[in-house]
């Protein structure tokens with residue numbers, strides 16, 4: 001099996017601030033879905049940002065490889081073109097940029113970076129519409145400025161739409177269930193499940209077990225105080241639901 | 254008398270220009286008198302400097318080193334250059350009128366099949382005929398004590414007069430293209446008048462362009478006289494050469510229950526001053542005034558607006574945005590005056606600047622002067638850099654940083670462009686924006 005993502009001994013801190021990730025090891029193989037569960041403030045979002053290449057974090061130790069390539073040496077846009085996708089916990093609103101314009105720019109930029117041919121607008125629109133339909137996204141919404149005035153559920157569906165369009169090799173989903181009611185959760189989970197494939201790996205970050213009823217992981221990690229403190233199968237998520245994170249927080253402290 | 258201030262080289266040069274030209278500047282007795290009075294007004298105060306409140310951010314006295322000689326009438330070579338010049342509105346089907354080096358050139362202008370109710374005339378002819386309409390208008394429809402405007406009144410040699418008869422709905426927009434062709438720097442004073450009769454409607458586009466590297470000087474003024482229940486959409490695009498001085502004045506007097514949409518766009522020039530004097534003279538008029546400036550290098554662009562709500566039930570929205578890169582500087586001064594009795598006025602002004610570098614600068618001075626008690630007026634100002642969070646979101650989707658920034662700049666200035674009702678105008682402005690973004694790379 002080929003390792004899709006390899007994180008070795010990662011330490012990261014907020015530039016000029018606190019140490020957040022403190023010795024993280026994680027390997028995600030192609031075809032696997034890993035869940036990372038942990039208490040609020042454990043550093044889960046920070047991990048997702050460090051993987052996606054957000055400025056403002058200092059990597060003080062460790063290595064991260066995507067398909068054997070040094071991910072930490074790349075800018076965020078290069079990482080995306082290499083197949084990293086972060087579904088944001090809080091997707092941003094960009095007034096003045098129509099959703100479709102944004103999708104086209106992202107799609108074609110990635111293709112260009114990979115030396116592939118860009119897709120013509122009509123073809124792209126067709127593809128976007130097809131995906132939108134499966135996610136119950138109204139095509140009027142695609143004309144609206146990106147995420148502006150979207151409900152929480154609409155934003156998360158929009159993230160899922162982007163993911164389905166861009167076909168990344170590594171999906172990192174940060175609290176995709178937050179702000180979703182059960183119906184929206186099912187729609188989003190269906191969208192994510194449709195992307196499960198032998199070529200793709202996923203990291204599903206969540207505080208609650210609920211999402212994992214719909215996106216069933218292969219491996220579950222407990223993340224506390226900046227590192228993985230326990231690893232198990234899908235049943236670990238249910239156990240955590242019953243016991244909570246208190247024991248891990250004290251262990252880590 | 255106050256202390257005699259030594260005249261600058263530019264002021265002496267302007268006096269020479271006027272003395273040399275006044276005998277052959279077009280105009281009969283009345284116009285000549287208006288010119289002389291205007292030049293006296295200019296001489297009394299000289300070039301504006303930073304102690305003149307309306308010019309506090311644009312010290313023309315310091316920045317205008319000399320007055321370039323007046324442009325000569327365009328010869329065949331100049332006309333050929335003008336014909337070749339890039340046209341932002343090409344293909345839009347607008348009726349194009351061409352002013353070359355300050356002179357109206359009929360043979361380059363589309364004067365065929367004028368719609369019923371539409372009259373077009375070179376300003377030089379109208380001035381020579383001493384038309385009362387002009388001698389009244391040339392003086393004042395709005396305060397005329399501004400020194401740059403006084404200079405224009407004194408020296409304007411040509412331009413265009415567009416008259417739209419009452420009730421005439423012009424569906425085809427008119428594009429007045431001001432093209433400077435001469436690489437040797439000259440100065441050009443143009444004056445135009447657009448008169449929209451009651452119940453009539455028209456779209457007038459004004460564009461200004463010229464060669465890079467030439468320190469030519471433009472002083473241009475446009476008067477809009479808009480009747481009751483009329484509608485005017487006026488768009489002005491400055492894409493002058495990168496060394497040009499552009500001083501533009503818009504003087505608008507709008508009647509009752511009329512619609513006034515004005516959009517100014519700056520994507521060129523070196524030192525630009527766009528001043529707008531707007532009077533909503535009649536009740537119930539709706540005005541939408543927008544401005545967008547795209548600045549880089551050492552550009553300095555000053556937009557100064559004075560709008561007066563003179564009658565009741567008026568509504569106005571003023572929205573100004575500037576994108577400022579390198580060491581450029583954007584200035585916005587906006588003053589809303591609500592006259593006594595202009596009750597139920599609803600006016601909102603907003604100016605925003607997006608700074609692309611640490612050395613870029615934006616100054617904003619909004620003012621409200623309200624003499625009525627039952628009004629809703631407000632203003633706001635913001636200045637900021639590109640939002641790092643938004644930039645990261647775009648980059649996380651694979652969009653390279655330069656393209657992501659360009660997208661955010663487009664989004665920022667998009668609100669101004671969307672103000673144009675005409676699609677071809679929006680496309681042309683978007684084209685100007687993309688051209689500017691392309692030149693930055």
Ligand SMILES: Nc1ncnc2c1ncn2[C@@H]1O[C@H](COP(=O)(O)OP(=O)(O)O)[C@@H](O)[C@H]1O
Pocket residue numbers: 014017020038039040041042043044045046047
């Ligand atoms: N930009 C920031 N500046 C300062 N502290 C931060 C910043 N981002 C996150 N933190 C802190 O870092 C810790 C980890 O945050 P985060 O990664 O968001 O945790 P999680 O997603 O697991 O809830 C928290 O204590 C949080 O308050």
Ligand SMILES: [Mg+2]
Pocket residue numbers: 044045046089174175
């Ligand atoms: Mg989080």
